[in-house]
Amino acid sequence: xxKIIDRMTLEDLSQVIEIEKAVFSxxxxxxxxxxxxxxxxxxxxxxxxASRIIGYLIGEKVMDEFSIYNLxxxxxxQKQGLGSWFTRGIINHMRDYGARVFFLEVRRSNNAxxxxxxxxxxxxxxxxxxxxxxxxxxAIVMMKDERNIKRDKI
Ligand SMILES: CC(C)(COP(=O)(O)OP(=O)(O)OC[C@H]1O[C@@H](n2cnc3c(N)ncnc32)[C@H](O)[C@@H]1OP(=O)(O)O)[C@@H](O)C(=O)NCCC(=O)NCCS
Numbered sequence: 323x324x325k326i327i328d329r330m331t332l333e334d335l336s337q338v339i340e341i342e343k344a345v346f347s348x349x350x351x352x353x354x355x356x357x358x359x360x361x362x363x364x365x366x367x368x369x370x371x372a373s374r375i376i377g378y379l380i381g382e383k384v385m386d387e388f389s390i391y392n393l394x395x396x397x398x399x400q401k402q403g404l405g406s407w408f409t410r411g412i413i414n415h416m417r418d419y420g421a422r423v424f425f426l427e428v429r430r431s432n433n434a435x436x437x438x439x440x441x442x443x444x445x446x447x448x449x450x451x452x453x454x455x456x457x458x459x460x461a462i463v464m465m466k467d468e469r470n471i472k473r474d475k476i
Contacts, residue, residue, distance in 0.1 A: 330364035337375040348456040388421035424466040
């Protein structure tokens with residue numbers, strides 16, 4: 323598969339929202355995606371061979387911090403290493419723009435995401451009890467702190 327990482331645009335939102343609704347029990351409101359395009363860093367994973375979006379990542383950079391707010395890979399493309407490849411690519415890119423500390427939160431039961439983030443070097447720093455709804459669940463807050471690491475790539 324020929325795949326590329328690129329900036330998300332307005333024209334991409336219908337495909338992105340379709341994925342969001344298919345993979346999350348409590349998806350973002352559509353409006354959040356429109357607003358994200360203005361306020362956050364929004365990326366898509368594009369399968370050139372099939373000419374379709376197969377994943378996306380949205381995050382915010384503040385000073386040297388980058389917080390991942392949303393990440394998904396289309397159901398039929400999961401468990402093929404794409405989520406890891408995509409997230410690593412974005413982290414490398416944001417590092418080039420000065421990010422040194424990375425944050426995210428994830429449902430306690432989300433083994434796929436926890437595994438992915440742990441493999442990329444994220445560590446649990448605390449949890450927010452009952453943070454998520456539908457179903458009610460704790461959020462694990464994770465951080466990857468590179469401020470004292472002298473290397474360019476993960
Ligand atoms: C989380 C998600 C992005 C992972 O994407 P992916 O492309 O399937 O991830 P990868 O194939 O790169 O796998 C990453 C690791 O998780 C493991 N993994 C994948 N799916 C898994 C599952 N269902 N259960 C347990 N481990 C799983 C893989 O084996 C891999 O570990 P390894 O490197 O030790 O082999 C994808 O499952 C998804 O979109 N889920 C729904 C949305 C979501 O939960 N987003 C994250 C919100 S914080």
